[in-house]
Amino acid sequence: DTQMTQSPSTLSASVGDRVIITCRASQNINAWLAWYQQKPGKAPKLLIQKASNLQSGVPSRFSGSGYGTEFTLTISSLQPEDIATYYCQQYNVYPLTFGGGSKVEMK
Amino acid sequence: QVLLQESGPRLVKPSETLSLSCTVSGYSIGSASWWGWIRQPPGEGLEWIGTIYHTGNTFYNPSLMGRVTVSFDTSKNQFSLKLTSVTAADTATYYCGRRDYGEGFDPWGQGVLVTVSS
Numbered sequence: 001d002t003q004m005t006q007s008p009s010t011l012s013a014s015v016g017d018r019v020i021i022t023c024r025a026s027q028n029i030n031a032w033l034a035w036y037q038q039k040p041g042k043a044p045k046l047l048i049q050k051a052s053n054l055q056s057g058v059p060s061r062f063s064g065s066g067y068g069t070e071f072t073l074t075i076s077s078l079q080p081e082d083i084a085t086y087y088c089q090q091y092n093v094y095p096l097t098f099g100g101g102s103k104v105e106m107k
Numbered sequence: 108q109v110l111l112q113e114s115g116p117r118l119v120k121p122s123e124t125l126s127l128s129c130t131v132s133g134y135s136i137g138s139a140s141w142w143g144w145i146r147q148p149p150g151e152g153l154e155w156i157g158t159i160y161h162t163g164n165t166f167y168n169p170s171l172m173g174r175v176t177v178s179f180d181t182s183k184n185q186f187s188l189k190l191t192s193v194t195a196a197d198t199a200t201y202y203c204g205r206r207d208y209g210e211g212f213d214p215w216g217q218g219v220l221v222t223v224s225s
Binding site: 001032042043046094098099101 | 143
């Protein structure tokens with residue numbers, strides 16, 4: 001299986017801060033990576049796919065980058081509504097696997 | 108707009124079979140796309156369970172191999188999940204979702220919490 005490792009698992013930031021979450025794959029997944037945002041009690045929401053393609057309707061302060069085994073999700077200016085847990089997911093090969101999640105809290 | 112909605116029993120006894128359905132509206136499931144199940148134990152992360160292609164091909168998580176079946180009911184525009192011999196470790200919120208080649212899961216259903224308990 002392709003293991004997905006996210007860091008940090010939790011981070012505290014203030015409104016306006018730049019937030020960076022990293023996702024590392026245990027093997028090359030090319031650009032077959034998605035990022036999801038999950039708020040408490042809600043289903044995950046797709047933010048980015050193919051490592052850097054922003055979903056329609058997702059604010060432009062979100063961006064993704066990376067290829068191969070190293071990926072990042074960046075929130076350029078944290079807003080209160082961005083408080084959530086973020087997951088990466090590889091879809092290069094079955095079984096599909098998710099990272100363990102990165103919880104973003106407000107400082 | 109494509110919408111997905113999970114349905115099924117919220118409480119299942121140990122050793123029995125968990126059965127859930129995902130009703131799709133706004134899209135014909137047999138025409139294209141891939142349809143999947145993902146679960147999330149309380150307070151934990153996400154785990155992919157299985158996917159069925161519009162062709163009927165299926166792929167399952169090896170960690171659940173032998174206990175999982177995903178199938179279509181095209182007459183109801185639904186796909187379903189059956190998980191046999193459940194234990195407390197199968198207690199989770201179960202989500203259904205759609206994806207296409209080269210894409211992530213979008214949209215997702217709202218999820219249904221299934222508890223395994225006697």
